[in-house]
Amino acid sequence: MIIETPSRLHLTLIDLNGSLGRIDGGVGLTLEKPGLVLEMKENSGEISVEFKNPENLSAKVRADDEDKIKTSARRMMDHLHLEGGYDFTVHETYLSHSGLGSGTQISLAVGKLISDSAGQQLDAPQIASIVGRGGTSGIGVASFAKGGFIVDAGHNQREKPGFLPSSASTASPPPIVARYDFPQDWKVVLVIPHVEKNVSGPTEVNIFQEYCPVPLEEVQQLSHILLMKMMPAVLEKDLDRFGESINSIQSIGFKKVENQLQNPVIGEIMQLLRDAGAPGVGMSSFGPTIYAITDSPRDIVAVAREALAEVGGNIIETRAQNNGAVKRY
Structure with missing residues (x-):
């Protein structure tokens, strides 16, 4: 199986004041390029990662992608009580920690491939909760699921009481309150x-x-x-x-x-x-x-x-x- 994901722009967080009982909230836009193309095949007992054109990628990008793929695969396998292993091949990828949301797309792509191969039809927010994404912004998760221009409503402070980035938050992905097609001629x-x-x-x-x-x-x-x-x-x-x-x-x-x-x-x-x-x-x-x-x-x-x-x-x-x-x- 092969999955192709978009990237995303995160335009802004909305409410990091919290006086109404919610925090975060986000506005974002899904992009055609750059993108991730990830292939997965089942094997008998290990998680391996290779890159189709490693010479075109820095050692840091390869290391970041491999770590995210293996971490997400283990989390999904543990959640679904799966044994065995998977061979992943990265055909296309893009720069991590650049503001384009590569970490969320990689993690969701791995989760989607594994859950579908196991016969589990999990949606993007469910996968995100399992692999640990969407704890601050829901833009990357919604971009993976539906694309377009997206506004999310942030988190109820009963679930997420403090101000934290996604990397440090265990909150579930927030609800999407608006999603529109974006003009293709822009x-x-x-x-x-x-x-x-x-x-x-x-x-x-x-x-x-x-x-x-x-x-x-x-x-x-x-x-x-x-x-x-x-x-x-x-x-x-x-x-x-x-x-x-x-x-x-x-x-x-x-x-x-x-x-x-x-x-x-x-x-x-x-x-x-x-x-x-x-x-x-x-x-x-x-x-x-x-x-x-x-x-x-x-x-x-x-x-x-x-x-x-x-x-x-x-x-x-x-x-x-x-x-x-x-x-x-």
Whole structure:
């Protein structure tokens, strides 16, 4: 069996104040590229991982992917009381810890392949709970399941009383309150500069503890933009209004914190892309991936190349994907 998954942008967390009894909440967008293509075959007793083109991947990416695959496989096997083993082949993958959600897609892909091969028809939220994903944001889980533009409602504080990233949270994936098809003629240009990621692991946990709760008025402002500007702009296919929404939320709430903690080159590139005419430019999750939403990608790509001349990096032209992962035999 082979499964193909999308990637995702995490546009913003909504409520890291919690005064109404819920925390987190998220807004995200599913992407066609980059993606994961993972193959699995059953064997008699071990979990093995190989890469179709290892020479094209860094040792860190291979190590991260192998660890996530083996960890997720063991968790799923333990949960379903399975014996034996599996051979996994990674045909395509993408950079981990870049703000594109590779960890969730890998974990869910492994869980889906194993559960289906065992005759268990588990849905994405069930698999996510088993393999330990979706503890803060539900965007990656919903992208795997359905694709599109997604808004999740966060967690009831009875289940998740504290402010934690997904890597440190055991909460179940949050409910999805809105999911829309995203305009296919809007392009997404990803700019991934080669700068050291400032936030991950224990550092990320500490940031949540240090900067939360965020001011209530900023949560209210963000919610107003989301409900009365960003979501209607998707439904009405209004690129300018959607872009304005993206630009506005970069300086509000927890997204403001995420941006402030970045290497200054991130903010500089974002402004260059706006000056080049991109209607909306933001940073996905804790970065370093920058995204530009545009209907004229050529000019944006040209400016991005110039911006990366000194630091280096990757540019990916893509668009939204309005369906989830696809399995084939």
